[in-house]
Amino acid sequence: MNIPFSTPTAARRRPMTQKTVTLAHGGGGSAMRDLIDDVFLSAFSGEGRAAPEDQARFDLSALMARGDRLAFTTDGFVVDPLFFPGGDIGKLAVCGTVNDLAVGGATPVALSCAIIIEEGLEVETLRRVVRSMAETAQAAGVAIATGDTKVVARGACDKLFITTTGIGVIRAGLDVGVTKARPGDKVIVNGLLGDHGAAILNARGDLALDTAIESDCAPLNGLIDTLISAAPGLRMMRDATRGGIAAVVNELAEASKVGIRLDELSLPMRPEVMGFCEILGLDPLYLANEGKILAVVPAGESDAALAALRAHPLGRDAAVIGEVTSERPGRVVMRTRFGGERIVDMLVGDQLPRIC
Amino acid sequence: MRFVDEFRDPALAAALVKEIGAIAARLERGRDRPFAIMEVCGGHTHAIFRYGLEGLLPDLVEFVHGPGCPVCVLPMGRVDDCVAIAERPEVIFTTFGDAMRVPGSKKSLLQAKADGADVRMVYSPLDALTLAKRNPDREVVFFGLGFETTMPSTALTVQRALREGVTNFSLFCNHITIIPTLRALLEQPDLGIDGFIGPGHVSMVIGTSPYRFIAEEFGRPLVVSGFEPIDLLQSLLMVLRQIEAGEARIENQYARVVPEHGNPAALRAVQEVYEPRETFEWRGLGSIAGSGVRLTAPYAAFDAEKRFAVPDIKVADPAQCRCGEVLTGAAKPWACPEFGKGCTPETPLGALMVSSEGSCAAYYQYGGIRGEAA
Numbered sequence: 001m002n003i004p005f006s007t008p009t010a011a012r013r014r015p016m017t018q019k020t021v022t023l024a025h026g027g028g029g030s031a032m033r034d035l036i037d038d039v040f041l042s043a044f045s046g047e048g049r050a051a052p053e054d055q056a057r058f059d060l061s062a063l064m065a066r067g068d069r070l071a072f073t074t075d076g077f078v079v080d081p082l083f084f085p086g087g088d089i090g091k092l093a094v095c096g097t098v099n100d101l102a103v104g105g106a107t108p109v110a111l112s113c114a115i116i117i118e119e120g121l122e123v124e125t126l127r128r129v130v131r132s133m134a135e136t137a138q139a140a141g142v143a144i145a146t147g148d149t150k151v152v153a154r155g156a157c158d159k160l161f162i163t164t165t166g167i168g169v170i171r172a173g174l175d176v177g178v179t180k181a182r183p184g185d186k187v188i189v190n191g192l193l194g195d196h197g198a199a200i201l202n203a204r205g206d207l208a209l210d211t212a213i214e215s216d217c218a219p220l221n222g223l224i225d226t227l228i229s230a231a232p233g234l235r236m237m238r239d240a241t242r243g244g245i246a247a248v249v250n251e252l253a254e255a256s257k258v259g260i261r262l263d264e265l266s267l268p269m270r271p272e273v274m275g276f277c278e279i280l281g282l283d284p285l286y287l288a289n290e291g292k293i294l295a296v297v298p299a300g301e302s303d304a305a306l307a308a309l310r311a312h313p314l315g316r317d318a319a320v321i322g323e324v325t326s327e328r329p330g331r332v333v334m335r336t337r338f339g340g341e342r343i344v345d346m347l348v349g350d351q352l353p354r355i356c
Numbered sequence: 357m358r359f360v361d362e363f364r365d366p367a368l369a370a371a372l373v374k375e376i377g378a379i380a381a382r383l384e385r386g387r388d389r390p391f392a393i394m395e396v397c398g399g400h401t402h403a404i405f406r407y408g409l410e411g412l413l414p415d416l417v418e419f420v421h422g423p424g425c426p427v428c429v430l431p432m433g434r435v436d437d438c439v440a441i442a443e444r445p446e447v448i449f450t451t452f453g454d455a456m457r458v459p460g461s462k463k464s465l466l467q468a469k470a471d472g473a474d475v476r477m478v479y480s481p482l483d484a485l486t487l488a489k490r491n492p493d494r495e496v497v498f499f500g501l502g503f504e505t506t507m508p509s510t511a512l513t514v515q516r517a518l519r520e521g522v523t524n525f526s527l528f529c530n531h532i533t534i535i536p537t538l539r540a541l542l543e544q545p546d547l548g549i550d551g552f553i554g555p556g557h558v559s560m561v562i563g564t565s566p567y568r569f570i571a572e573e574f575g576r577p578l579v580v581s582g583f584e585p586i587d588l589l590q591s592l593l594m595v596l597r598q599i600e601a602g603e604a605r606i607e608n609q610y611a612r613v614v615p616e617h618g619n620p621a622a623l624r625a626v627q628e629v630y631e632p633r634e635t636f637e638w639r640g641l642g643s644i645a646g647s648g649v650r651l652t653a654p655y656a657a658f659d660a661e662k663r664f665a666v667p668d669i670k671v672a673d674p675a676q677c678r679c680g681e682v683l684t685g686a687a688k689p690w691a692c693p694e695f696g697k698g699c700t701p702e703t704p705l706g707a708l709m710v711s712s713e714g715s716c717a718a719y720y721q722y723g724g725i726r727g728e729a730a
Contacts, residue, residue: 206478206479206483207479271357274357274360275357275360278357278360280479281402283406336406336407336408336585337364337366337407338364338365338366338369338370338407338585339366339369339370339408339412340407340408340409340410340411340412340585341408341411342405342406342407342408343721345720345721348701348702349457349466352453352454352456352457352477
């Protein structure tokens with residue numbers, strides 16, 4: 001059953017008294033109503049707000065005033081652990097979809113969220129996640145307008161899975177895309193690479209490494225607004241999540257039929273993350289990020305783009321990391337830190353730590 | 357990063373490359389093939405590709421990527437044994453990460469896990485022992501793999517298991533030793549290897565003296581090397597200097613880590629816990645006498661092979677694969693008919709395509725630049 005998270009909170013009946021979520025909370029009866037009222041409706045509100053219907057509703061003319069195309073995207077979140085330094089699954093679920101909209105040049109408008117809960121999850125855990133979603137959505141200026149919950153038997157999912165879907169409006173005249181890179185363009189990132197991947201691996205706890213690496217999880221729509229204003233010729237943006245920066249540049253090289261040349265020395269990276277990778281034999285280029293975009297801008301706009309990014313709190317460590325070339329179309333080559341060259345390919349599976 | 361950046365200094369690298377080039381130019385006269393210097397260790401292979409060292413070398417000098425990647429030389433039959441143990445309902449099978457994708461004749465451990473086997477990735481054998489203590493009703497098996505580098509840590513784990521009376525822990529021992537392997541390699545007729553870059557971490561355990569026979573009996577220089585690009589370039593230069601001087605000695609470039617006589621405590625543990633097997637099968641290289649180890653009598657109770665009666669069936673490598681020739685430096689990966697076609701990192705036929713230390717995967721992933729031109 002779909003519940004728009006727009007029902008006035010005054011309709012709330014009674015607060016939850018149980019400490020854990022049970023299958024009864026997914027049964028469609030009053031227990032489920034209590035869960036939704038108490039945990040979700042008290043946290044979510046915003047655009048699309050209407051009478052208690054099965055769907056959020058939007059006024060088309062209001063949307064059309066913001067741009068001329070609709071952007072629509074979805075993403076599933078199954079991170080383990082649920083809470084990690086720098087974020088949690090709720091923050092991640094909001095940022096992920098907001099960022100997927102924003103990198104297309106869209107202003108995010110509203111999200112839906114579908115939550116699958118494993119029976120036995122503590123209500124307080126759910127409450128923390130939902131509160132985090134609400135705070136992140138508010139920070140990003142986006143509404144969580146509708147949603148759904150299901151409770152499944154123990155073992156049928158791992159604690160909590162979230163799917164968020166988002167709509168946004170793409171501003172008129174802006175057309176960014178992965179096919180648009182041209183030789184001579186500059187490749188820019190907005191900051192330190194690999195923090196999220198390293199933080200998650202470390203938070204799983206079986207490495208016993210004592211490090212303070214935090215996930216970079218953040219909504220990037222504000223930062224992207226500044227970038228668009230500073231570099232109107234912007235070719236493309238992608239958030240460098242799973243597969244890391246390597247996956248994004250490879251997709252770009254292939255789709256635009258260009259070569260990409262990265263410069264290893266210019267990759268912004270935290271010494272802790274580099275050390276982490278050294279110990280485990282991982283390549284930081286493949287580590288996930290949750291608050292990093294890769295942008296391609298014409299060479300003439302790269303100084304302005306960099307300055308704009310660096311002026312934003314989420315872009316202080318922005319850097320030009322490479323350029324688009326006409327050599328070896330479809331391939332990414334990295335100049336190593338002392339002048340050697342190597343090909344940077346897509347990752348096949350997960351990165352697995354090396355034996356020795 | 358301190359103590360790392362110093363060993364990746366571009367200016368220092370440029371100076372070393374220049375000197376290597378100068379020696380190569382002096383040696384060039386009368387030479388019809390490049391000097392082939394084998395780096396034995398998979399960690400070195402990985403570093404060579406990661407930093408693009410091959411592209412910096414003069415045409416007259418080339419690295420040959422040796423058999424020192426423990427994942428790469430694991431025969432299919434042993435992976436089948438792993439899967440057979442892992443698929444027993446009472447077993448939690450623990451392994452280092454990069455062994456998970458190595459193909460067996462039917463499946464890899466990763467596939468066995470997807471099919472329901474309880475396979476878990478650990479970062480240390482001690483993690484496996486902890487798992488055994490936490491799961492007293494299960495049998496926890498650790499997949500012991502690697503050369504002398506990883507042998508001491510599994511040896512110490514088995515010693516601790518005995519001391520603490522942990523009876524539901526066992527070791528599936530696939531450790532291999534470097535010296536018999538190097539000897540077998542050197543005894544091959546027409547071996548086109550002019551010198552060796554010796555493994556750093558293995559030598560940290562065994563020291564440098566066990567390599568003497570390479571110089572004394574086979575007249576090849578060997579330089580034990582560290583893993584940073586500057587280490588490797590300096591070691592290569594040291595090997596070439598010996599060649600120019602007509603010498604064959606064992607030198608130690610990695611003296612900051614490797615003592616001449618190794619690590620006595622580690623060697624004691626290794627000697628107490630392991631004894632050589634008559635023979636051990638290597639992928640692509642066949643059986644090599646004395647190259648594998650098993651648990652000694654006092655620790656036999658922890659031997660997973662005894663506890664679970666593994667099938668131990670030898671599986672022939674696919675006929676068209678040229679893993680053996682690639683491992684001994686007789687062929688480059690791209691000379692194999694399956695390279696990049698039937699055998700890719702997504703669907704590896706041979707283990708050399710699995711580990712990032714395997715020369716086929718390294719060429720496929722990082723290399724390509726020379727390979728494409730060739």
